[in-house]
Amino acid sequence: MAQPPVSSESQEQRVAEFVNAYQSLRAEVGKIIVGHSEVVTQVLIGLFAGGHVLLEGVPGLGKTLLIKTLAESLELSFSRIQFTPDLMPGDIIGTNIIVEDAQGRKHFQFQRGPIFGHILLADEVNRATPKTQSALLEGMQEGAVTVSGSAHPLPSPFFVLATQNPIEMEGTYPLPEAQLDRFLFKVRVRYPALEELTEIIDRTTHVRAVEVRRVLTGPQVLSMRELVREIPIATHVRDLASFIVLGTHPQWERAPESARRYIRYGASPRGAQALVLGAKVRALADGRFNVSVDDLRAMALPALRHRLILNFEGEAAGVDVDDLVGQIVEAAEAMSGTGKEVFLR
Amino acid sequence: MPGPTVIERLVADVARQIRLRRAEFYGLRGLFWGAVAAVLPLLFKEPLGPWSYAGAGLFLLAGAAAGAGYGLLLRLPAAEAARLADRGYGLQERISTALEWAERPDRTPIVDALVADATTRAGQLGARRIIPRRVPREARLVPVPLLLGLVLAAAPPIPLPQARLPNFSVSRDEDEEKAAVDRSGEAQQAERKQATRRDQVQRTDVQERNLSPRLGGGGQSQPGDLAAVFKDTSLGGRAPDFNSFLKKGDERLRMLDSLERLPDLQSDFTQSQARMVFQKAKALRGGLDPNKKVSPEKLRELLGEMERLGRKNGGQGQGNWSGDAYEGMEALEGGQTDKAMEAMERALNKMRSMEERGRDGKGLKGGRESERRGGKRGDKGSGQPGGPGDEGDFPEGEGLLPGRGKSGAPKGDATARLRGSPFDVGVEGEARAGRKQGIDTNMVGRGAQMPSRLQYMGVLGQYRKMMEESIAREQVPRDFQSQVKEYFQSLDEK
Numbered sequence: 063m064a065q066p067p068v069s070s071e072s073q074e075q076r077v078a079e080f081v082n083a084y085q086s087l088r089a090e091v092g093k094i095i096v097g098h099s100e101v102v103t104q105v106l107i108g109l110f111a112g113g114h115v116l117l118e119g120v121p122g123l124g125k126t127l128l129i130k131t132l133a134e135s136l137e138l139s140f141s142r143i144q145f146t147p148d149l150m151p152g153d154i155i156g157t158n159i160i161v162e163d164a165q166g167r168k169h170f171q172f173q174r175g176p177i178f179g180h181i182l183l184a185d186e187v188n189r190a191t192p193k194t195q196s197a198l199l200e201g202m203q204e205g206a207v208t209v210s211g212s213a214h215p216l217p218s219p220f221f222v223l224a225t226q227n228p229i230e231m232e233g234t235y236p237l238p239e240a241q242l243d244r245f246l247f248k249v250r251v252r253y254p255a256l257e258e259l260t261e262i263i264d265r266t267t268h269v270r271a272v273e274v275r276r277v278l279t280g281p282q283v284l285s286m287r288e289l290v291r292e293i294p295i296a297t298h299v300r301d302l303a304s305f306i307v308l309g310t311h312p313q314w315e316r317a318p319e320s321a322r323r324y325i326r327y328g329a330s331p332r333g334a335q336a337l338v339l340g341a342k343v344r345a346l347a348d349g350r351f352n353v354s355v356d357d358l359r360a361m362a363l364p365a366l367r368h369r370l371i372l373n374f375e376g377e378a379a380g381v382d383v384d385d386l387v388g389q390i391v392e393a394a395e396a397m398s399g400t401g402k403e404v405f406l407r
Numbered sequence: 408m409p410g411p412t413v414i415e416r417l418v419a420d421v422a423r424q425i426r427l428r429r430a431e432f433y434g435l436r437g438l439f440w441g442a443v444a445a446v447l448p449l450l451f452k453e454p455l456g457p458w459s460y461a462g463a464g465l466f467l468l469a470g471a472a473a474g475a476g477y478g479l480l481l482r483l484p485a486a487e488a489a490r491l492a493d494r495g496y497g498l499q500e501r502i503s504t505a506l507e508w509a510e511r512p513d514r515t516p517i518v519d520a521l522v523a524d525a526t527t528r529a530g531q532l533g534a535r536r537i538i539p540r541r542v543p544r545e546a547r548l549v550p551v552p553l554l555l556g557l558v559l560a561a562a563p564p565i566p567l568p569q570a571r572l573p574n575f576s577v578s579r580d581e582d583e584e585k586a587a588v589d590r591s592g593e594a595q596q597a598e599r600k601q602a603t604r605r606d607q608v609q610r611t612d613v614q615e616r617n618l619s620p621r622l623g624g625g626g627q628s629q630p631g632d633l634a635a636v637f638k639d640t641s642l643g644g645r646a647p648d649f650n651s652f653l654k655k656g657d658e659r660l661r662m663l664d665s666l667e668r669l670p671d672l673q674s675d676f677t678q679s680q681a682r683m684v685f686q687k688a689k690a691l692r693g694g695l696d697p698n699k700k701v702s703p704e705k706l707r708e709l710l711g712e713m714e715r716l717g718r719k720n721g722g723q724g725q726g727n728w729s730g731d732a733y734e735g736m737e738a739l740e741g742g743q744t745d746k747a748m749e750a751m752e753r754a755l756n757k758m759r760s761m762e763e764r765g766r767d768g769k770g771l772k773g774g775r776e777s778e779r780r781g782g783k784r785g786d787k788g789s790g791q792p793g794g795p796g797d798e799g800d801f802p803e804g805e806g807l808l809p810g811r812g813k814s815g816a817p818k819g820d821a822t823a824r825l826r827g828s829p830f831d832v833g834v835e836g837e838a839r840a841g842r843k844q845g846i847d848t849n850m851v852g853r854g855a856q857m858p859s860r861l862q863y864m865g866v867l868g869q870y871r872k873m874m875e876e877s878i879a880r881e882q883v884p885r886d887f888q889s890q891v892k893e894y895f896q897s898l899d900e901k
Contacts, residue, residue, distance in 0.1 A: 073520035292515040296504040298490060351521035352508075354499035375884040 077346060080286050084110070084347045086277040090135040093272050095128050096265060097258030104249045104340075104364045105132065105223070107347070111339040112287045113246020114202050114222035116187070116237075116368065120229055123251045124262075126185055129223040133181040134274040136283070139217065141179030145190035147233065151197035155207045156214075172209055177201050180217050180280060184224035188234045195241055198222065202244045219283045239327075239371060246336045248368035250384075293342040295353040298398060300338065303358055305394035307334040310370055310387075318393035320386055324376030329369035336365035355395070362391045414489075414502055414509075414522070417529040421495065422488040424538040426479050432541050434475035439545035441470015442552035449556055453564035463556055495537025501525040703739060706747055710735045713754055728754035728761075733868060740871070741899055871895050 084106060091102050101117070105128065108115035117125045133140035143154060156175030162168050176182070177198070187195065201207050202222050206215045224245070226237070242248070254262060265272075308314045310328030312321055321328070341357035348357075367383045376386075448455055448462030455462065489503035496502075505525035508518045559565075710732045717729025735750030874895060878888050 073517045074523075077517070077520065289517070292517045294504055294508045294515065294518050294521060296500050296507050298486070298503065299500055350499060350501070351517055351524055352500055352504035356499060375886075378884045379886055 073351075076289055077349065077351065080110075080289060080346050081349050083278055083282065083286065087132075087135055090274050090277055091128065091131050093274055094131040095124055096261045097254045098124065098128065098251065101128065101249050101251050103344075103347075104247055105129075107340050107343040107361070108247045108249075108364075109219075109221055109283065110286050110290055110343045110346075111246055111336070112219070112290075113336060113339070114224070114244065116242070116245040116248045117223065117225045117251055118228050118248060119225070119251030120253075121227055123253065125225040125251050126183065129181070129183045129225070131274060132223075133183070135277055136181065137276040137279045138180035138219070138221075138283075140181045140183070141176035142183040142185060143176050144185045145187050145194070147189060147191060147235075149190045149194045151194050154194065154197045155201070155209060158210055170210075172212075172214065174214070177207060178214075178216060180219055180221065182220070182222045184222060186226060187224040188226040188236055190235065192235050192238060195235065195237060199241055199244060202241075217280075219280055219287070242368045243330055243332055245368060247340065247364035249364055250367075290339065290342050290346060293345055293351065293353060295338060295342070299341075299353050299355055299358065302355060302394055302398045303334055303337050303341070305398050306337065306358065306362055306366070306391055307331070309390040309394045309397075310366060312373075316397060318389055320381075320389045321393075324372055324379070324381045324386060325370055326373040326376075327371040329366050333366050333369045337361050340365055359391055362387055366390075413526045413529050414506055415485075417492055417502065417532065418485055418488045418506065420534065421492040421537065422483055422485070424536060425483055425488060425491065426481075428538045428540060429478035429481055429483075430475040431478070432543055433478035433481075434471050435546040435549070436543045437474020437477070438467070438471040439543075439549045439552070441467045441473075442549055442556060444470060445556050446552055446559065449559035450565060451567070452559070453567060460560065463560070467556075491538065496532055498525070498528060501528060703744060703747075706744070706751065707736065707739050710739065710747065710751060710754075713751070717754070728757040731757065733865070737868065737899060741896065867895070867898055 087106060088102060091106075095102060105115050105117070109132070117129070119125055130140070130142075143149070152175070154175050154177050156173050156178070158170040159173045160168050161171040184198065187198075197207075201216055201220070205218065205220055206213045208214070222245075227234075305316075307329050309317050309321055310325060310333070311317055312323075312325045312328065314328075317328075337358060338353070340361035341353045344357045344360060345351070345353050363384055366387050370383050370386065372381060372383070445463035445466040448459040448466070452459040486503060486507065489506045490500075492498065492502050493500050501521070502525055505518075505522045508514050509522050511518075714729050714732035714736060717727060717732055731750045731754035735747040735754065738744075738746035738750060874891060878891065883891075
């Protein structure tokens, strides 16, 4: 097991440790999860950026298994909540129960719910009622929950990984925009390729004992989260992030035509934060000390796809949000001068 | 710190490359404009003499030098050079970030690592050109003025037009006067030929008949202007036959005696709706080049006006151009401009034939006399048998269908008057009150229960118009709009 980083170590060493931890975590997850390289990368980036991740995909693609494996690779507590329509907020947060002390006096005692874990798997989060879904809100944003007027801090690091099925919509309650915005990334889990499917069959139908090692502790994760925020970003790269986020707003006069036509509401400033933080983690994982344009380009999709609300025309035309984000990024690069020959100016 | 020195050297090297490329780019641009300017002194080779060559060369060099100088002196911030260095060497913004953050007061400890990393990578880079050459569009055109200049340089000097002082001698005055008379005669002849040619072009275009008051020697005719007789008859262009005049008097003089036969020119050109349409058509097409096609907007306006006037006219059997105009509008909506033009020509032909009938094909027999005759038959007075003017001659349901009429005149198709025929169907609509605007439509006419073709087109047109108004009023997605339009398009094709 890796040791927590020592503050006197050089910056290069800190970055090297980060890269090592990141790679070992990937390797541990890779023992169980076949393929889904991009999904694993984005989930790990979400973990180190300090955000929460929503995984969307049809049943059977290994979403829950991925999260469970990740939790096993970290020396952190893990809770799982299977969201159902009859789930109540108290079932998540916890509730006050009457207990009797040694003297026979009765008093209320807060019984912690499953939200009090480092890693929380909210499985099929869109099956619970909005009331129950909103019980997650405070915990996700503030890192604390309030019951009967008293706040109870959640353990740190606190990392929510939620899953939802995009197809089976009957009997579901789609997450409200406010709650979607609290997820740093929305990751789409695609169907595996042929080679990956073959590998999945081999791994899961043979007798094969696979042991996942715990490679990171909570303090290490927190230390790495601090390191992420130290990564510098050049002005023109930061401006590109702003252009991308503003480009999702149809009201902005320089927004691309597709955004004006199909988007009702664009990304909030949280989207810009997610974009830059994700880019910083990606740069660090690549062993770099700075954010590049490629990092922003790679993070635009998971950071923005759930923050764009299409208008009626977009919905009716079946516009793919991913395509839309791609067009916005291209337009933003052209605007900021990073995507064309500028030496003649 | 030694680090930034290496980075700065790299940035300076890239900046040098950028300036060189800029000098090339703007130098080529300047060369082009210099070459264009160099043609000028070569044009004036005769007065300038050998100086023209020197001037041309000077312009050429000055253009190129000015362009290159501009490119070299153009502002180039170090950050921009650093960005291009990053891109050119694939350094993923290391150089630009290091350069920017090295001087910042809020630098984090990791910036030192970044600068060291950027320095190491910059030191490992071999010197190579990373800024691609850009050739301006003008560079492709440089050979044109250059070749022109060479041709002008090789060719003999172009004689310039000589200004002459006026000759005050009397004999020269006479000569010049004679020459001027000759010249004006030639010019007049040429003008006449040209006018004839222009007239022919106009006739072949839409074959419209010019119904505006004809201009003779005296300009536009006024009511009661007897001279108009000579302008508006087939005799107008004929030379006077003095022999016949001596024998039986000139026919024109005889006509002057019978004033009641004179046409009312004012009525001719202001009261006939067909002529009004013609005049509007001319006004619409007036500003266009006769060799060019009418623009779709003008054509639509024209057809709309024709259709409206045709409907207002109430349909006059074969002279009813409303249907053709409507077909033209339909074709125009479907983007078939040629069909629309054909329909318009058909409508114009019908108007023309109606006009001919109005004049009884004899020129002078139109006018007041014709109008009086028409007034006896009916208000609309086309003088056509079986037309609306004969409406009172038959009881309802008779006379308008083949084989049922009492008239001995040849039986034609049923007229297009609404409710006049059992085949007629029309649509009337009234605005519906409520939250949303709408129109309640109702089929009327005796033939409402019977199948029809022409009226179907009319109904379709009305529905199409209502559809377009609704689409413009409501917020409907574009794809849905196009689906609705395609549906109407498919109805058209049926």
